Each structure stands twice: as structure tokens, then as C-alpha cells.
Amino acid sequence: MTGGATVLVRGARARSLTLSCGGSPGLGSSGAFVLALTHSRHACRSFYESTGPEDPSPPPLPRLRPHPLPLSLPLLPRSNANAAAALTSCSSRQKSHSCADPDKTSTSTSTTTTSFCWTRALDGSQTNTPTLSGHIASSAIFPQRRFHSTSIFPTAVMAEPKWPGAVVRKTFLEFFEKRGHTIVPSSSVVPHNDPTLLFTNAGMNQFKPIFLGTISKADPMYSLKRATDTQKCIRAGGKHNDLDDVGKDSYHHTFFEMLGNWSFGDYFKKEAIEMSWELLTKVYGLDPSRLYVTYFEGNPDMGLEPDLEAKGLWQSVGVPDDHILPGNMKDNFWEMGDQGPCGPCSEVHYDKIGGRNASDLVNQDDPMVVEIWNNVFIQYDRQPDRSLKSLPAKHVDTGMGFERLVSALQNTVSNYATDIFTPLFKRIEEVTGARPYTDKYGADDVDGIDTAYRVIADHIRLLTFSMSDGAVPNNDGRGYVVRRVLRRGVRYARKYFNAEIGSFFSKILPALVDQMGEQFPEIVKKQQDIREILDEEEEAFARTLDRGEAQFEKYANAAIKKGEKKLSGAEVWRLYDTFGFPVDLTKLMAEERKLEIDDEEVKAAQDKAREASKVVKNSVQTFAKLNVHQIAELEQQLNVARTDDEAKFIKGDSKAKVQLIYDGKGFVKTTKDIAENAPLGLLLDKTNFYAESGGQVADTGRIVIDGVAEFKVLDVQNYGGYIVHNGYLEYGTLSSGNEVICEYDELRRSPIRNNHTGTHILNHSLREVLGDDINQKGSLVDNEKLRFDFSHKTGVTIPELKKIEDFSNSYIRQNGKIYAKEVDLDLAKGIEGVRAVFGETYPNPVRVVSVGVDVDTLLANPKNPEWRKISVEFCGGTHVEQTGLIKDLVIVEESGIAKGIRRIIAYTGDAAHQVQREADEFSKRLDALEALPFGPEKEQEIKTTQHALNQLTISTLTKEDIKKRFDKIVKSVTDEQKKRQKAEAKTALDTVVAHFDKNKDSKWFVGQLPISANAKAIGEVVKHFQSKDKERSVYLFGGSKNEGSVAHGVYVGTHLSSQGVTAEQWAAQVSGVVGGKSGGKEPTRQGQGTKAENLEEAVATAEKWLKEKLNI
Known part of the structure; x- marks a missing residue:
């Protein structure tokens, strides 16, 4: 035009x-x-x-x-x-x-x-x-x-749009449910079983095990063929980070919903494309002339042909040719990562303006022509060498941005102008008294208030959903992302709305819960907890916000005054370290002042500051990591049966046959040509080794042919039912068909069993003592300890810990038998008092572990209230046969790891006895400390003992008693020090006064007093002469070689000061001899030094300097 x-x-x-x-x-x-x-x-x-x-x-x-x-x-x-x-x-x-x-x-x-x-x-x-x-x-x-x-x-906010957001979501799910899809609840935004993700950032995350082929047959999703859901997603921090863009434009969000439908080896391109077009144009009624679609144009260098099949399918549903556009690898070829499932994708874009041909604006980052849906056709597997192999089963993975779709259906330019956000804006307006939201951007948002509206509305969504799923603010990983987002929002609220900080976000929270609680009931259930966390975090930041902003202004003003265009990395890090300002918040503030930040400088400052606190963490090396293609090869090409691991629950060795060996590249039948000590993965037909799962670490041990070969097992992992023993061949040769003996390390397995059963008993005890609100939030069971995280709003008191530990040990001493049985999942859930981990996916049937009562007895009368008095849990781990084998359970730590989340670390068996022995040894150390006479040696020993006590790992209850005893010793020493200081002050003064009484014409005194390095005593003498004998001068010393320190002080009377002597000059001569520095105002100076061996020299130096000054 x-x-x-x-x-x-x-x-x-x-x-x-x-x-x-x-x-x-x-x-x-x-x-x-x-x-x-x-x-x-x-x-x-x-x-x-x-x-x-x-x-x-x-x-x-x-x-x-x-x-x-x-x-x-x-x-x-x-x-x-x-x-x-x-x-x-x-x-x-x-x-x-x-x-x-x-x-x-x-x-x-x-x-x-x-x-x-x-x-x-x-x-x-x-x-x-x-x-x-x-x-x-x-x-x-x-x-x-x-x-x-x-x-x-916008000239008006649509009170009742034709397509309210809730209706859009419901319509999507019902559309696919009618077409054979199972509605799957959104997974947590905190990935439970995917360490590669900081947050769930796409709808496909929870289905990765299906795509990778690693899903267990016992998993309820194993038989899933078609699925649909609306997935809670967060993109803030990590590789996918939209945090910096939020508020600046109309379409970025840190929290968003991803609508999706999936096919797992069922339908493919034809059905996916037809359903997409039908839903968009027939059901939602979007104008087809505003829709544009893309297909993969191919890549000759990668050996990939154009996806003409997708192009033809779009033509067949009626999309005009000039609305069907080719796309490159970047836009139209989806990959999960550097390797793994991947394939071409076909996007649907929507022109918000219409009445034109906008094909040249597709994928050009134009906010008026936006991608709303992406159909990914997963048909390849990316290999480590970057080559591609066809997958044995093809899948469909689609994702549609909920916020963008609603914007299209409500005919708004901005996602923020929809009813997804307008209730939040209304609440912000009510809380702050600010002008209404007007949807202005960039330079048009002159006062910045609309930007602040968007930031706060976005951030309350992320904060609420992350916290409801267990990601609470802290200084590590996702917890730090949550803290950064909260503090960023707090500053916007304070700067642009002049809001009172301390309970700001919690006042916005109810509007979000009212709006989204029906679809996501977890935020309703967790509302009070979220409110408390928000307020606690705000209050904490409010304490440093003013000071931090003031310090920032000093740095910024100084930089501008010097003509510099950036803040130094040290200053940025100091704002974080001292005031808790996240680096990206400081960067935002710097941008407002037209200043830059050098990320490398900040990192260098961070590394320098944290160098002393580095902790080296060792992890078990997993040699074999089977991918989906290799698992398919085992099952379909090599016809290898999945491993029978039932023997892991049976004590003792077991026999098995070697099936295949994985050498890191592929499967071989013999180790004959493999170098000794090379990492290998061994697949057996049966095993008694426990593969890492459910918080319990993997077994270690060996697999042997007596006198012929020995394979050291360092780690065990389960890949879709194939148990891989990772380790190395110490000697000999192993080949397919060899009969071997599996010997897990019983000395290591035994404490693991103790700790796992101990975890169940501790879980039960916590509920008995603290109440039914206690829920497991995580656990670790290894051969050294058990670690148990649980929900509880307040710290556990010492009396409560004592009840928990006593109850646990009483339960252990009943020597009850441990029962385990696989039970239909629905039946198992009906057992009164049964415990399960929130967010965990359990197989069907599920293994039920009961302490003290047979599982069949439980099932015969599942609602019997007596079952609440016993420990019953879903668990696939290994356990002792009877509780008496645990011996004892000792709680060595109770702490808070996040708001509302407590952690207990406990030892069982021999480890519990060992910490009891260490407690006894420390008690003996306190006996010796008490027996020491008062003096420098005892004072030094107190310092050493304090450090050792801080490092001591013993029973929390015993440690509390030891602390009380130690504090009593410290108090007695402190009281004695006060008495000694008072006595020494008198001795010091008497000594000096006696000197002048004996030498009445003397105008000065320099000498060592018969006292310790008692600065207070010396100070009392200096004050005496300064107030009562102003003519005479004194230079006093206290301390000894044994004590290892020196105290010294000087007062220059009028007689010497009239001759040009100053306390500062005089003390400087001494400080150079004894070390340290001196301070004070004329005519006095006091100091301390550590070179007690130079005490006599210091006295002589003080006297020599004075005589030279006076020409004596």
C-alpha cells in the first residue's frame, strides 16, 4: 500500500x-x-x-x-x-x-x-x-x-467477552477429550524427576519418559496413547528466560499456560492438522483469513527433505497457498536437546490486524502476527554425532499459548488486555489507589505505571504457582529465581505505586486464587502458606530495600560524576551480598540511570567472594545412559527381555545370566576385546541389585564367575525396565550366556535398609507428634544417614523432637515385622492412614510396606481407624525384616530449608551408636575443660571447644544438653574474667601510684605491670591520671609470652606535652614492636599486639624514644 x-x-x-x-x-x-x-x-x-x-x-x-x-x-x-x-x-x-x-x-x-x-x-x-x-x-x-x-x-474493558479465558480452556480440553484424548492434570512447575530443568517450561515435559522410551511398564502413563492438558509453565532463569522482557511488551510472561494435545505412537500429521484447523476455525470461530501456517522447508546439509506432507495437509483443509509458508531449522524443526527425540514442526500464526496479507510478517517478531500453536511431529532421534535416526514410534506434541489464544479470541492487541489479567489489574488498582491500567507501552507509558501493572500481575502468577508446587524462595537454583522475581516485583510496587512493602503481594493473591483456583485447586489449598511466604520474604527484603537503594544511588551518582557508563562488578556484587539485590534487579536499576553492568566483572567478584566457601561434591559416575533408540534396539531388534529384579527384596546373593554388555557405543556379546578397567554397562536376565529410585541410592558390589572374572558394580540404573549395572571389569572375561553370581555389598546395603525403614518410622512418628498436616516433601536414603523433608509451619521444638525420637525408638523396640505386597492402586489408597509422597506418580499395582501388620489384614478392613497407629506407605525400596534390627534412631539435625519446609537428618543402627559414643567423648572433654584453672589456657581452650562443638554431629537432644553445659562453663570463665579485670585494674593502679609515691619528683612512668593483657585495667589507670593527675605521664604494658598477647596504653601529661611529646607519636613506636595498631584521642592512645615475645623490647623502646625526645 x-x-x-x-x-x-x-x-x-x-x-x-x-x-x-x-x-x-x-x-x-x-x-x-x-x-x-x-x-x-x-x-x-x-x-x-x-x-x-x-x-x-x-x-x-x-x-x-x-x-x-x-x-x-x-x-x-x-x-x-x-x-x-x-x-x-x-x-x-x-x-x-x-x-x-x-x-x-x-x-x-x-x-x-x-x-x-x-x-x-x-x-x-x-x-x-x-x-x-x-x-x-x-x-x-x-x-x-x-x-x-x-x-x-482500549476504550473499554470488555466486562463479559464472548470467549472468557476459563471457557477457552474448558473448550480446548473438551474438544480433545471427545476425540479420544485423556485429560491429564498439569504437572508441577517444579520438575520432580527431571534434573535438567529448573522449572517445567513446556507441556511435553511430563511426557519425556514416553518420548525417550524410558517409561516403566508399571507407570500409569505407560499405556497412554492420546493426551491433552493445560500445563503450568515458567520461563524465568536458565536457558529459557523471559524475565527481563516482562512488562516491556504485550506478550512476554514468566508464567503462562500451555494448552496441548499429544499422540504417543497413535495418530500423526493428518489427524493433528485436521483437528487443529477444526478447533480454531469451526469451534473458536477464528477468521481463517487471519491464520497463517508454516511447514519445514528441509535442510539438504542435514539430509532432511521438505515436509511436503504437512504442506499438502494444510492445503486439504482449505488454507490458501499464500498462507502456507516454508520455515527453516530454527523455526520449524524442534529438538528436545543436543540429542534425543526431534522432528519437523508446523506452526499456526494469527494476524491480530487482519484485512491484509501478512505472510511476510510471520516469524519476524512482529507482535501483531504471533504464533499461537505449534504442531511438532516427533519422528527422529538425534544421535551424539548429530546424525538422525528414525524413531521406532512416531509421536505428536503440540503446544498452544493460552494467553495468546485468548487475546485472539477477545480481539485484543495485547495479552494483558484480556480477562486473564484485568482482574489482577483491578485488584492492584484497589490496593494501591493508582490510576487505572491503560495498556500503554514504551515511551507512551510516560509514568511507567502500566509497565509496573504488567510486571506485578505477571510476577504474582509465577510466585503463586511456584510456591504452591514447592519452590520456595532461597539462595539456590529455582528457589533463587523465585526470590529474584519477588524482589523485582517488590521494587516495582514501591517505585511506581508507592506501595507499602511487607504484605503487598499477599493482598493481590486472593484475586488470582478466585480467578484460577477452580482449574488449579492447589493454589486454593496452599493459599495461606503462600501468603505467609510472600509476607515473610517481603518483610525480609523491606529491611534492606531502603538502604540498598540508597547505596545504589551512591554508586550510580559516583559513576556518573566520574563520567563512567557502568557500575563496577564489585559494587553490583556488594549490593547482592549486603542488601540482597539480585543482579538482574541491579541491572534494571542501572538501565534506568543509563548505566551498564559487565556480567564478567560481576562473576569475577562473585567467584572471589565465594572462593573460600566452595564445596566439592562427588557423584557416582553412570557409565551407561541408554537412549530411546538403544532401548528400542534391545526390545525390538535384539529381543532382550527386561530384567527381573524381584530378587532385590531377598537377602543374599543370586544367580543370573549375562545378556549383553554395553561399551559406551553399542551392545556387544563379550568383553574379550575391551581393555581392563574400561567403563561398562552389564545387562543380566535377573539381578538382586537395587537400581537408584525413590530417594534410595543404588547398590554397589560385584558380579563374578568365581576364579574366572569379576565385575565391580559402582552404580545401578533402570532404563525402561532394563537394569544396567555400571562399573568395570577388574579381571577376566564376561560373555553373553555366562552364569554369574550377583553380590551386592551387604555391609553397605544393611545401613541403607536400616535407614529406609527408619524413614518410614520417622514419618509415622512425625504425624503422631505434630499432627496430620505433616506431609513428606522429599527424602534421601543412603548408607550413612536418612534425610527427611516435611511440611510444617514452625520449627520443631526440643520437647517435640524428644517425643519424636522417643516414639520412634519405642516403635523400633517393638521389633515388629515388615510386610510388603503389591496391591491395586485404588485399593491401596483406601487404607486408613496410608502415606504417600505428594506429586509422585505411583505404578499400578503399587507396593505397600507396612510395619507391624500384614498387608492382607489391612485390606480386609481398610477403613479401620487402628491402622493410623502403624506405619503404612507406598514404597519400592528395601527394608529390614524386623524393626529391632535398626537398633536406634538418633536425630542429629532439625532445620528449616524453606518457608514451611523442615528437614530432619537422622542416623540408625551402628551410625546411631557411633554418634552416641562421640557425644560421650565430648562430654569427657567438657569435664577436662571444667577442671582447668582460670587463666589464659582455659580461655584459649574455650575458643577451641566452641569450634569443635559447632562441627559436632551428635544427637540434637544430647547436643542441646552439651550446649547448656558448655554455656555454663563459658559464663563461669566470663564471671572470673570480670573479677580478674577488676582486681588487675586495682593492682595496676596501685603499682603506678606506688611508683610515684616513691619517686615524688618523677614526671613519667614507663613499665610492665603484673597483669595480663588486660586492656580494660590499663584503660582504668589511664583514665585515673587523665582526670586526677594531669601533669604526670604513663606508658603501661600488660601480658606475657605464655598468654601470647600484649596490651599497652599511654597518657601524656601536661609536663611532657609542653615539650612536644604526643601520645600518637609515642604509641607508634611501640606498635611497630608488638604488632597491631593503637587508637584514641590525644592525649591518650591504647593498643594490642600479638608479639608477646617482644614485650621487654617494647618497654625499652618506649623509654628510649622518650629520652631521645627530651634529650635526656
Whole structure:
């Protein structure tokens, strides 16, 4: 389109404005872009004239100041080359708004018209053109600046849109459910079984085991063929991070929903494409002319052909050829990672403006032409060498941005203008008293308040859903992301809304819970916990926010004054270390001051600060990591049966046969040609080794042919039912078919069994003592300890810990038998008091472990309230046969790891006895400390003992008693020190006074006093002479070689000061001898040093210097 659109504004101050769109790819030649504009204090009638392509030179564009005009955008198709004009009649209702007058720099309050517009062409025919309510801002909305006008913002918030967000979501799920899909609940935003992810960031995350082929047959999702869900997603921190963009534009979010449908080896491209098109155009009713689709164009270098099948399928459902576009590897080939499942994808894009051909704007980061749905066709497996292999089963993985879809259906330019966010904006307005949200961006958002609205609405969503799923603020990993987001939001609230910090976010929370609680009931259930965490975090940050901002301003002002353009890395790190300012928050503040931050400098400062606290963590090496192709090869090509591991529950060795050996590249039948000590993965037909699972570490041990070969097992992992023993061949040769003996390390397995059964008993004891609200949040069971994380709002008191430990040991001493049996999952869930881990996926049937009562007895009367008095859990781990084998359970630590999450570490068996022995030894050490006479040696031993006590790992209860005893010893020493200091002060003064009584003409005294390095005693003498004998001077020393320290002090009386002697000069001579520094105001100085061996020299130096000064 060439030429321009002349807009004549009728009203109190009419003027002519030109909207230049000439030659822009944003407006194709197939449609005229007509703006129905109203700007009047009372009423409106507007006339628009659109020139055709034959106009050679459009009028020049006047330079305009930001001039927000309330608009609707009727989008008229161009009927011919000379589409002359369209007349818009607007029936309006009025609402107060703030509007900038183009002739004034200030903002005036006037009346906005809420316009319900239709258009009529000059030939008299009425057109049903869609009206786009929204905001055309500066580069934030149109980064290519193809529009040179000012801004367009919604003139009214739709109270009841045709497609409310909740209805959009429900319609999507029901559509696919009717087509054979199972509605799967959203997984947690905190991945439970995927260490590669900081947060769940896509709908497919929970289905990765299916795509990878590692899902166990016992997993309830193993038989899943079709699925649909709305997945909670977070993209903040890590590889996928939208945090820095939130608030600046209309479509970035740190928390969002991903609607999706999946096929696992069932339907493929044809069905996926047909259902996508049907849902979008027939069910939701989106205008097909606004939809554009892409397909993979191929890549000859990778040996990949164009996905012409997808192209043809889109044609078959009626998509015009000029709306079907090829895409490259970046946009149209999806990969899970550097290796693994991958395949071509076909995207659906939506043009928010319409009435034009926007094909050249697809995948050009234009916010008016956005991707709303992506159909991924997973048909390849990326190999480590970057080659591709066809997958044995092909899958479909689709994802549609919920917020973007709702924006399209509610006909808004911005995701934030939909009813997903407007209730949150309303609540923010109520809490802060701020002006209403107006959906302005970039330079148009002059006061920054709209940006702050968006940031806070986005952040409360992330905070609420992350916390409800267990990600609470801390300084590590995802916990630190949560803390960063909260603090970022807090600063926006304070800076732009002048909000009181301490309970701000918790006041916004109810609006979100009301809005989304029906779909996600976890936020309803956890609302109070979330509220408490939010308030606690805000209060903590509020304590340092003012000081931190003040310090930032000092750094920023200093940098600007010096003409520098950045803050130093040391300053940025100090803001974090001292005031808790996340680096990205400081970066945001720096941007506001036109300053930069050097990330490398910050990292260097961080590394330097943390160098002393580095902790080296050792991890077990897993040699064999089977991928989906290798698992398929074992099952389909090599016909290798999955490993029978039932023997892991039976004590003792077992026999097995070697099936195959994995050498890191592939499967071989013999180790004959493999070097000794090379890492290998051994597959057997049966095993008694426990593969790492459910918080219990893997077994170690050996697999042998007596006298022929020995394979050291260092780690054991389960890949889709194939148990891989990772280790190395110490000697000999192993081949397929060899009969071997499996010997797990019983000395290591035994404490693991103790700790696992001990974990069950501890879990049961916690409920008995603290109540039913106790829920397991995590556990670790190894051969050294058990670690158990559980929900509890407050710290566990010492009396409560004593009850828990006593109850546990009483239970252990009953010597009850441990029963285990696989039970139908639904039946097992019906057992009264049964314990399970929240968020964990359990197989069906599930293994039930009961301490003291046979499982069949439980099932015979599952609702018997007596079962709450015993430990019953779902568990696949190894356990002792009877509780008495555990011997004892000793709690060695109770701490809080997050708000509402407590952690107990405990020892059982021999380890429990060992810590009891260590407690006894420490008690003996305290006996010796008590027996020491008062003096420097005892004081030094107290320091050493304090350090050892801090490092001591013993029973928490015993440690509490030991601390009380130690504190008593420290108090006795402190009391003795006070007495000694008082006595020494008297001795020091008497000594000096006696000297002057004996030498009445003497004007000064230099000497060592018969006291310890008692600075207070020396200070008392100095004060005495300063107040009562101002003429005489003294230089006093205390300490000894045995004590290892020196105290010294000087007072210069009037006699010496009149001759030019100063305390500062005099003390400087001494400090150089004894070490350390001195301080004070004339005429006094005091100091301490550590070079007690130079004490006599120091006295001599003080006297020599004075005599030289006086020429004596």
C-alpha cells in the first residue's frame, strides 16, 4: 500500500493528522487499513479518507508528540484501487480518562468515548468488519516502527467477552477429550524427576519418559496413547528466560499456560492438522483469513527433505497457498536437546490486524502476527554425532499459548488486555489507589505505571504457582529465581505505586486464587502458606530495600560524576551480598540511570567472594545412559527381555545370566576385546541389585564367575525396565550366556535398609507428634544417614523432637515385622492412614510396606481407624525384616530449608551408636575443660571447644544438653574474667601510684605491670591520671609470652606535652614492636599486639624514644 490515510478529527480542537504507512510490509496491497478515530470531550463523528496506490507522493508526516487517542480499528478490505473513504458512525458512552493535548506538554483530564463502531462504504453497503481494541505504541509494540502515529489503547474493558479465558480452556480440553484424548492434570512447575530443568517450561515435559522410551511398564502413563492438558509453565532463569522482557511488551510472561494435545505412537500429521484447523476455525470461530501456517522447508546439509506432507495437509483443509509458508531449522524443526527425540514442526500464526496479507510478517517478531500453536511431529532421534535416526514410534506434541489464544479470541492487541489479567489489574488498582491500567507501552507509558501493572500481575502468577508446587524462595537454583522475581516485583510496587512493602503481594493473591483456583485447586489449598511466604520474604527484603537503594544511588551518582557508563562488578556484587539485590534487579536499576553492568566483572567478584566457601561434591559416575533408540534396539531388534529384579527384596546373593554388555557405543556379546578397567554397562536376565529410585541410592558390589572374572558394580540404573549395572571389569572375561553370581555389598546395603525403614518410622512418628498436616516433601536414603523433608509451619521444638525420637525408638523396640505386597492402586489408597509422597506418580499395582501388620489384614478392613497407629506407605525400596534390627534412631539435625519446609537428618543402627559414643567423648572433654584453672589456657581452650562443638554431629537432644553445659562453663570463665579485670585494674593502679609515691619528683612512668593483657585495667589507670593527675605521664604494658598477647596504653601529661611529646607519636613506636595498631584521642592512645615475645623490647623502646625526645 502506498500513500497515506488522512484523519480529520471533529471536536473541540479539530486538526488534520497523517498516518503514514507508505510501502510498509505491514500493510499489503490487498487491503486498506482504516482507522475509526474518536477524540472529543463530548461526542464524535469522524471522516476518513484513504488514498490509493496511484497517489505518487503522500503528504509529509508532521512530527507529533505522544498523543494517546481512544480508538477502534475497523478493518476494511480494499474493494478496488481507488477505495476512497469509509464513514464511521460511533455511538458512545463516556468515561473519564487522561489525555495529552498535542499543543501542551502537560496532561489534561477529559472524557474518553467508548466506541461501538460500524463502517459503511461510500456505495452505502454496510460491512461487518472486525473491530480491534488495543494499543499501537512505540517500538515496544511495533519494533519496526512501520506506524508513525502515536498510540491506541482500549476504550473499554470488555466486562463479559464472548470467549472468557476459563471457557477457552474448558473448550480446548473438551474438544480433545471427545476425540479420544485423556485429560491429564498439569504437572508441577517444579520438575520432580527431571534434573535438567529448573522449572517445567513446556507441556511435553511430563511426557519425556514416553518420548525417550524410558517409561516403566508399571507407570500409569505407560499405556497412554492420546493426551491433552493445560500445563503450568515458567520461563524465568536458565536457558529459557523471559524475565527481563516482562512488562516491556504485550506478550512476554514468566508464567503462562500451555494448552496441548499429544499422540504417543497413535495418530500423526493428518489427524493433528485436521483437528487443529477444526478447533480454531469451526469451534473458536477464528477468521481463517487471519491464520497463517508454516511447514519445514528441509535442510539438504542435514539430509532432511521438505515436509511436503504437512504442506499438502494444510492445503486439504482449505488454507490458501499464500498462507502456507516454508520455515527453516530454527523455526520449524524442534529438538528436545543436543540429542534425543526431534522432528519437523508446523506452526499456526494469527494476524491480530487482519484485512491484509501478512505472510511476510510471520516469524519476524512482529507482535501483531504471533504464533499461537505449534504442531511438532516427533519422528527422529538425534544421535551424539548429530546424525538422525528414525524413531521406532512416531509421536505428536503440540503446544498452544493460552494467553495468546485468548487475546485472539477477545480481539485484543495485547495479552494483558484480556480477562486473564484485568482482574489482577483491578485488584492492584484497589490496593494501591493508582490510576487505572491503560495498556500503554514504551515511551507512551510516560509514568511507567502500566509497565509496573504488567510486571506485578505477571510476577504474582509465577510466585503463586511456584510456591504452591514447592519452590520456595532461597539462595539456590529455582528457589533463587523465585526470590529474584519477588524482589523485582517488590521494587516495582514501591517505585511506581508507592506501595507499602511487607504484605503487598499477599493482598493481590486472593484475586488470582478466585480467578484460577477452580482449574488449579492447589493454589486454593496452599493459599495461606503462600501468603505467609510472600509476607515473610517481603518483610525480609523491606529491611534492606531502603538502604540498598540508597547505596545504589551512591554508586550510580559516583559513576556518573566520574563520567563512567557502568557500575563496577564489585559494587553490583556488594549490593547482592549486603542488601540482597539480585543482579538482574541491579541491572534494571542501572538501565534506568543509563548505566551498564559487565556480567564478567560481576562473576569475577562473585567467584572471589565465594572462593573460600566452595564445596566439592562427588557423584557416582553412570557409565551407561541408554537412549530411546538403544532401548528400542534391545526390545525390538535384539529381543532382550527386561530384567527381573524381584530378587532385590531377598537377602543374599543370586544367580543370573549375562545378556549383553554395553561399551559406551553399542551392545556387544563379550568383553574379550575391551581393555581392563574400561567403563561398562552389564545387562543380566535377573539381578538382586537395587537400581537408584525413590530417594534410595543404588547398590554397589560385584558380579563374578568365581576364579574366572569379576565385575565391580559402582552404580545401578533402570532404563525402561532394563537394569544396567555400571562399573568395570577388574579381571577376566564376561560373555553373553555366562552364569554369574550377583553380590551386592551387604555391609553397605544393611545401613541403607536400616535407614529406609527408619524413614518410614520417622514419618509415622512425625504425624503422631505434630499432627496430620505433616506431609513428606522429599527424602534421601543412603548408607550413612536418612534425610527427611516435611511440611510444617514452625520449627520443631526440643520437647517435640524428644517425643519424636522417643516414639520412634519405642516403635523400633517393638521389633515388629515388615510386610510388603503389591496391591491395586485404588485399593491401596483406601487404607486408613496410608502415606504417600505428594506429586509422585505411583505404578499400578503399587507396593505397600507396612510395619507391624500384614498387608492382607489391612485390606480386609481398610477403613479401620487402628491402622493410623502403624506405619503404612507406598514404597519400592528395601527394608529390614524386623524393626529391632535398626537398633536406634538418633536425630542429629532439625532445620528449616524453606518457608514451611523442615528437614530432619537422622542416623540408625551402628551410625546411631557411633554418634552416641562421640557425644560421650565430648562430654569427657567438657569435664577436662571444667577442671582447668582460670587463666589464659582455659580461655584459649574455650575458643577451641566452641569450634569443635559447632562441627559436632551428635544427637540434637544430647547436643542441646552439651550446649547448656558448655554455656555454663563459658559464663563461669566470663564471671572470673570480670573479677580478674577488676582486681588487675586495682593492682595496676596501685603499682603506678606506688611508683610515684616513691619517686615524688618523677614526671613519667614507663613499665610492665603484673597483669595480663588486660586492656580494660590499663584503660582504668589511664583514665585515673587523665582526670586526677594531669601533669604526670604513663606508658603501661600488660601480658606475657605464655598468654601470647600484649596490651599497652599511654597518657601524656601536661609536663611532657609542653615539650612536644604526643601520645600518637609515642604509641607508634611501640606498635611497630608488638604488632597491631593503637587508637584514641590525644592525649591518650591504647593498643594490642600479638608479639608477646617482644614485650621487654617494647618497654625499652618506649623509654628510649622518650629520652631521645627530651634529650635526656
